[in-house]
Amino acid sequence: MAGSFNLQNVVDTYKSCLSENKEIYIKYYIAGWRELVSFMNSLGSLFSFISKDAVSKIQIMETFLMGENGAHYLTVQSMVKFELNNKLVDFTQSGSHPESGCRTLLRLHRALRWLQLFLESLRTSTEDSKTSIMCSEAYNESLAQYHSWFIQTAARLAFRTLPGRDAFFEVMNAGSQQQVVAMLGEATPLISEVHQITEDLYAKNKLLELP
Template sequence: MDDSESGFNLKTVLVSFKQCLNEEEEVLLDPYLASWKGLVRFLNSLGAIFLFISKDVVSKLQIMERLSSGPQREHYHSLQSMVAYEVGSKQVDLERRSRHPDSGCRTVLRLHRALRWLQLFLEGLRTSPEDARTSVLCTDSYNASLAAYHPWIVRRAVTVAFCALPTRKVFLEAMNVGSPEQAVEMLGEALPFIERVYDVSQKLYAEHALLDLP
């Protein structure tokens, strides 16, 4: 069964990010991880080209699921409670990645950076003309987000891989929400949900000087 038959579409995934914020604008971790799983399905539906990102995301999701079901799970209800707990109990390596390589703060930061890339790329697909080259859109989004945290050899390999991306029309159709025009309209409605979660997370990390965790 392919994703269109199983009822999967990108709108459902993007709108699910709405559930990540409660009334106090806390980022709830369970809905956040569930929403990311939907994004991984979307990336995987586009073929092996995004495997380098989706494999890394899956490993980070597994770390977070272990923490949120482990002995300290009450501290992993929201991003805010997790940061307060880990920073307060000195479980975050601010200088170098040594004693706590799998801290929740570090792990979610990696997801957070990948989310920014995907948000920028989808926004690029939404606002670009029909004949826009997806390789350029994806490279620009990557350079504005994840590239700063990858060594040169990875950046080179990634930007070469992007040259083989399918057309903008193929991407929009892979979203399973109808015509390319309907997909563009959907992105306009649904991308703000990701953007809001990203902005709240960014502000929290900035307040605690955690944006550059090694």
């Protein structure tokens, strides 16, 4: 099961995510997501319905970062300010700016909550814990409400065929199970902090329910 994914890389990128005054660098946010996509891909095609969408969103964010207004996309905070000030966010599904940075990042933000919850469940799990149940519970608490019935059904069917806990720990490429648990204990609070800062910023600017 082991692939190119390494849990240490998740820790490193999310450590780099936050500036001293807790602004989120989009460059490292994307890098962290690339690691999480690698994690999902290590488990085969089961998560492709989420990882493919994440990859497309990462590419959109990279386009903003490399574009003529790239300086405004250095942090999530500067992006929100720039796009709102310049009316680049589509609040009405009118078709204008359908792929604004704010909307694109919101999709990643929602999926990040699912992964954060799932990784935290893995960290606190026991040998008897079923990954299918952990993954479903994390999904129901996060992404499910934003997915159509069709995608929800497909997701829940996919979760049923997940490999066991040992296979997930092996994919982490972080040593023994004890070492993996310790490193998850380092990774999940970092992801959680980045998620919470984004959540608070989006809530303050009424961006959490963008269509």
